[in-house]
Amino acid sequence: MIDARGFRNALGRFATGVAIVTTRTTxxxxWGVTVNSFSSVSLEPRLVLWSLAKKSYSLEAFRNTGSFVIHVLASDxxxxxxxxARGADGKFNGISCTDGIEGAPVLPGCAAVFQCRNAQQYDGGDHIIFIGEVHHFDTSDRESLLFYKGSYTRAANSLNDLANLIRSEYIAAA
Structure with a gap:
């Protein structure tokens, strides 16, 4: 028998990016939701995927849309x-969005943005897997926000931590 909490903690050892997926309801x-399940699928055709829990309040908004926008968040x-990530209303209050594919909101200041047609959906256990065909993308030089072991982190912080660890081990060995 696999311990569910232990399994989740083990998965948390894999650092992921943090993304927000947005759309317009019928x-x-x-509409938007925070995810860390974003991944590339194919370069030709340009396909990406993300998944959403079947018990998510947002599921129907994304199952019934023809398009969505995936925003890779910047470190700030x-x-x-x-x-x-909250289930509350007002997620877009005070955010100056532009309209993307089929009017899906595009958030400002992200590290990367992928505007997608909702190409396919698959059953994935307790999640639905969404495949998006990328029709437009933008990138910036901004550092991406990461999620690791249950909390936010930044790549630069992780590299600095590694450098400090190596430095301290070197000093201890000397």
């Missing part, structure tokens, strides 16, 4: 990640 309402966007 009623035209902007923890507050935006937290805002879109």
């Amino acid at each position: 009623d035209g309402e902007p 966007q923890e507050d935006v990640s937290n805002r879109f």
